[in-house]
Amino acid sequence: MEKIVISVDTMGGDRGPGEIIQGCISAAKIARHVDIVLLGPEDLIKAELDKYENLPNIRIENALEVIGMDEEPAWAVRNKKQSSIVIGNQMVREGKAQAFLSAGNTGATMAAALLIMGRIPGISRPAIVITFPTRKRHVYLLDAGANADCKPENLLEFAIMADSYLRSVIKRENPSIGLLSIGEEKAKGNELSKEAFALLERSGLNFYGNVEGGDIPRGTTDIVICDGFTGNVVLKLSEYLVKEVFSEIKEIINSSISGKIAGYLLKPALKKMIKRLDHEEYGGMLLLGVNGVCIICHGSSSAKAIKNAVLQAARAVEDGVVAKIKEDLKGTVSVNG
Amino acid sequence: MEKIVISVDTMGGDRGPGEIIQGCISAAKIARHVDIVLLGPEDLIKAELDKYENLPNIRIENALEVIGMDEEPAWAVRNKKQSSIVIGNQMVREGKAQAFLSAGNTGATMAAALLIMGRIPGISRPAIVITFPTRKRHVYLLDAGANADCKPENLLEFAIMADSYLRSVIKRENPSIGLLSIGEEKAKGNELSKEAFALLERSGLNFYGNVEGGDIPRGTTDIVICDGFTGNVVLKLSEYLVKEVFSEIKEIINSSISGKIAGYLLKPALKKMIKRLDHEEYGGMLLLGVNGVCIICHGSSSAKAIKNAVLQAARAVEDGVVAKIKEDLKGTVSVNG
Numbered sequence: 169m170e171k172i173v174i175s176v177d178t179m180g181g182d183r184g185p186g187e188i189i190q191g192c193i194s195a196a197k198i199a200r201h202v203d204i205v206l207l208g209p210e211d212l213i214k215a216e217l218d219k220y221e222n223l224p225n226i227r228i229e230n231a232l233e234v235i236g237m238d239e240e241p242a243w244a245v246r247n248k249k250q251s252s253i254v255i256g257n258q259m260v261r262e263g264k265a266q267a268f269l270s271a272g273n274t275g276a277t278m279a280a281a282l283l284i285m286g287r288i289p290g291i292s293r294p295a296i297v298i299t300f301p302t303r304k305r306h307v308y309l310l311d312a313g314a315n316a317d318c319k320p321e322n323l324l325e326f327a328i329m330a331d332s333y334l335r336s337v338i339k340r341e342n343p344s345i346g347l348l349s350i351g352e353e354k355a356k357g358n359e360l361s362k363e364a365f366a367l368l369e370r371s372g373l374n375f376y377g378n379v380e381g382g383d384i385p386r387g388t389t390d391i392v393i394c395d396g397f398t399g400n401v402v403l404k405l406s407e408y409l410v411k412e413v414f415s416e417i418k419e420i421i422n423s424s425i426s427g428k429i430a431g432y433l434l435k436p437a438l439k440k441m442i443k444r445l446d447h448e449e450y451g452g453m454l455l456l457g458v459n460g461v462c463i464i465c466h467g468s469s470s471a472k473a474i475k476n477a478v479l480q481a482a483r484a485v486e487d488g489v490v491a492k493i494k495e496d497l498k499g500t501v502s503v504n505g
Numbered sequence: 506m507e508k509i510v511i512s513v514d515t516m517g518g519d520r521g522p523g524e525i526i527q528g529c530i531s532a533a534k535i536a537r538h539v540d541i542v543l544l545g546p547e548d549l550i551k552a553e554l555d556k557y558e559n560l561p562n563i564r565i566e567n568a569l570e571v572i573g574m575d576e577e578p579a580w581a582v583r584n585k586k587q588s589s590i591v592i593g594n595q596m597v598r599e600g601k602a603q604a605f606l607s608a609g610n611t612g613a614t615m616a617a618a619l620l621i622m623g624r625i626p627g628i629s630r631p632a633i634v635i636t637f638p639t640r641k642r643h644v645y646l647l648d649a650g651a652n653a654d655c656k657p658e659n660l661l662e663f664a665i666m667a668d669s670y671l672r673s674v675i676k677r678e679n680p681s682i683g684l685l686s687i688g689e690e691k692a693k694g695n696e697l698s699k700e701a702f703a704l705l706e707r708s709g710l711n712f713y714g715n716v717e718g719g720d721i722p723r724g725t726t727d728i729v730i731c732d733g734f735t736g737n738v739v740l741k742l743s744e745y746l747v748k749e750v751f752s753e754i755k756e757i758i759n760s761s762i763s764g765k766i767a768g769y770l771l772k773p774a775l776k777k778m779i780k781r782l783d784h785e786e787y788g789g790m791l792l793l794g795v796n797g798v799c800i801i802c803h804g805s806s807s808a809k810a811i812k813n814a815v816l817q818a819a820r821a822v823e824d825g826v827v828a829k830i831k832e833d834l835k836g837t838v839s840v841n842g
Contacts, residue, residue, distance in 0.1 A: 303753065313687055316695035350650055350737040358653035358734040381738040382745030397695040398735050400687040404718030405739060406746055412722045413750050413782075416640065420774040427774065430767035437757040437764065445750075 178208035180272020191474025207252035241275030257284035260460035267461035294457030304387030313400035320363035346379030346389035448473035451480030515545035517609020528811025544589035578612030594621035597797035604798035631794030641724030650737035657700035683716030683726035785810035788817030
């Protein structure tokens, strides 16, 4: 197998470089065939690495600038040439790496991927894919926030990309595609979804039709397509809602002796359930449509989340998601006509 | 106190007229000052009423036609003059009732309210308000589905109506208004939300700024404003997600003896939590902006949900929400300029 190189921004993330480097070390131990390049100030990274045993598949690339969480994305990418985000994307562009991963400024990561990696020919708007765990199956939703305003053709592109991703990386055969709307019937929805429905219907994809909000946790379809505004609301609402329900249950358990006994009895099963619902188990969010693998992690990512995101990036590279999308774009109804 | 009359469509709802009539009976026993008019085929309703003691504040209005769940709303309202939905709305228009309530065809109920009750002058688009229970406070979100496509001015109208509703009926002082978006900063959002931000900012209302999906269950603001597409996705996603989490916990509890013991110990606290999260406790969805009180109930409404919805309608009438909105429309920056 050809060597895979993944460049990781150690300077993004709310928990500091130590947490990210720890996640990379864990991933490097599991994926021996993957080289991980840690981007950031060399001295700082070296000091962190000294805490661990030496690993042959970890190396450092010096990047002295940092793009802050509040910096204007496009400006920062154009002006901070020595930042980890810019250098990491350039490595992918130049073929020195196949994937870039960051838990830093999401806007800057997307802007850098767009400006430096570039888009896949035929894709006008890359989209963020998230994994939604349900009891039935994992549902993949896009766009989770890259494009606040979308055109119907963008939604068709999202569907084509997601179909490729699920077939090639997730290994799901003939994945079904639902269009997020406010009623099952074709005539229900907003102007955008109704026009997208017409495009999806004649796309040759396995189009299920409209799905509603409840169909996401219900696992009705493999893929759910929506604009980035709605998708981002779905992402943040569901993450917080689940967290809130469990935090209330935890409070109930801790509030009395009988609660504590019950908690003890339920612990293994609840732990399993929480693990299934924990987004950190699923790595990061994949930016589909750029000419390389780009993974966006939560700012609050733990070492575990970073580890899973690195492994996710490796799988996406191994399974050739970018090449697969390029190929599939030829096979479907032209997006532009 | 003046007599309040509420007309109820007994022919809507998936569980049949018996369930709805049972809910009305429960409400009639609690709200002795409220007259409830049951709309539907007289014989059928009489047969149901025979199961209960005679109540002085329950009466029947014969309505022989039924608008089915799948009928095209505007067409049905124009053509089925003898339907419970049309007659109920006409009673409000003619001052024979102050509120109408239905668990039937939502589209037809909205269309009838718009066409027959009419809109409040100054409101171009009525909106559906839902109650979102959080641990901090109840959050009121609109629009939950009346308007799939919105203009920025519609969102401002929603905010004005919600502010009136919360002050007059919910008795919340100076309610804070959040605009649903995909980032806290003013510049974040889609075209619609960004333009609405500018209108809300200079509206004189207690505008908090942008809120994200997670802020709804977090209870960040009293009110959350969004377009009806996003709001409907939020409604259906959150209802199903909470249901799903509890159904999984129930399965865990029932799957072993230790689980059953834990379930027994947690029962009172979990029951309380489920009750708080149960949308049936909060009645129906209020259609704000029409010239009368119109409550839309879930098709699956139980007698309990109907009872709570009737009581909610009575409160909305008592507290003069329609008059309050009319008054408040004069006080704020003109919606049309």
